[in-house]
Amino acid sequence: MKIRNILIISAIAIALTAISIWIGNLAYSWLPPQGAAESQLVDNLFSFLITLGAFIFLGVTGTLLYSAIFHRAEKYDTSDGPPIEGNITLEVVWTAIPVLLVFWIAGYSYQIYEQMGIQGPMQAMHLHMPMAMRSANAAPMNEDMETRESEDAGNINVLPVEDIEVDAKQWAWVFRYPEIGITSTELHLPVNHRIRLAMQSEDVIHGFYIPAFRVKQDIIPNRNIDFEFTPIRIGKYQLTDSEFSGTYFATMQADVVVESPEDYKKWLKEAANRKPCTANNQAASEYAQASKQLIKSWATVAPAQAPVVNYSNS
Template identity: 70%
Template sequence: MKSQKTFNIFALIAVAIAIAIITAISFWIGKQAYTWLPPQAAAESILIDDLISFLVTLGAFIFLGVTATLMYSILFHRAPKGDYSDGPPIEGNITLEVVWTAIPILLVFWIASYSYQIYEQMGIQGPMALVHLHNPVGMESAYAAPKDKNAPVKAVTAPVEKIDVIAKQWAWVFHYPETDVTSSELHLPSDRRIRLALKSEDVLHGFYIPAFRLKQDIIPNHNIDFEFTPIRPGKYQLTDSQYSGTYFATMYADVVVESPEQYQQWLAQAATNKLAPAKNQAAYEYAQAASQSVKTGWATVAPGSAPLVNYPG
């Protein structure tokens, strides 16, 4: 009796140590998830990366836990060699069934709650937001976060820069109303609140910058206000995340994040340039296809005229 009690104590200690090891490894794997992603170029990217790290940590814990249990069963609970008899008849265990049903339900609610909090902080506007195209009551985008997570957060309560973004088949056009500058390249000041007025001239488009972890659908005949805060200077890429026609793959633009001083210098310099047609890859490919002797046999929407810009990029 005493030896059985001692064995049970050692078994509990072994299980506790195994859970501690699995937990530590899961947290380490979750931290590695940050290195799998593009650089955190916007305050919002920190929110998304934290969510992904959380999901990876949770998934690693479940995977390692299940794998460890299987390996333990294979190594220590195998039938003796030559034993082909049936195992003991085991009927349902109500307690076990309740536990393995309740735990996944709680995990799903935990993941859903955390994900929805991130969704609210990001301020992404889905189909329901069409009723009220400004940020719904109680929903606000993420505030600017410093590169040092221990430093105080720079809360920005109002947009600093307002930029009009026009999406059309197949080009991005960016207009800076304060200086009346039009560009085919999106320039943004670092650590400043940005408000974009997103518009589509034709079909559904998607505003997507992977380094910012931002994606917003642009719906025809509606103006959508979208806010975020760039925090890391550099050059990134904006692409159309929605299939908008034959040449949608050519619909991309450079996004340049620079210091506020460099940003103001760029605006001042661009304002002195005369309007000129921007390079349009879709128009180039369409002209090439039209000049070929072999026709595809299906109709293709002709790209719009190249936008007139002060800064072609």
């Protein structure tokens, strides 16, 4: 009888594991396309958490349903249940398992965080000290993607690092390419190249967030914060401010264009040949329109002047 119970429990555990892994693999389709090497790391962690959560949920729910169906009291049975006292072994087991799971999740999450090379609070406060950031490597690209620039591109770190400066203000993004000396309200990036952003805020805390890249970095006023990631998929993505930075913060969005190195160089030349002009700024336009109304609205911070850039998508 014991052997039979062990076999039944083992079969149920195997079935739950298979279903949980299937659900965990489905989690990849719940997120935007993987646009950066970091997104692969984050999605793997997310799938792992979904798999673990599905196993626990199905196991607990299944046990409750089994108990409610096959071990319920007979009709009109109002007697008390058996006087069962505490089981020390059982209490130790159901305490130890969650503790081990928490340590497992914490360790795996920290590894992902470390590989992504995200600036933590201490790094943000001590940026005068050099910091060796471990970068994420992109996995081999699918056949429908663009081919890599060189035969050694299996390791993204061997390709050149592109340095770009980012200015955040209420409410606009300005991107500066110091080697060429051009500015833009649209962020252009070469695919399969390591990107290093030097970010600063002119007023309040802003959040640099590209959902498709799974990267987010708070930008703190009066602090120069370096941030790195590696785009691996050609396309157009959305950059948004993840921190509430005032009335018009929802308009603080910008297009992120990932393109081949050849197209990226063409864009740099095109932008360099353009004369600087004032870019269209939705926050400034909405504020100007609201200021003309006779009825005064709630007090708000006036948007910064629309940026003057070489290139604007408007």
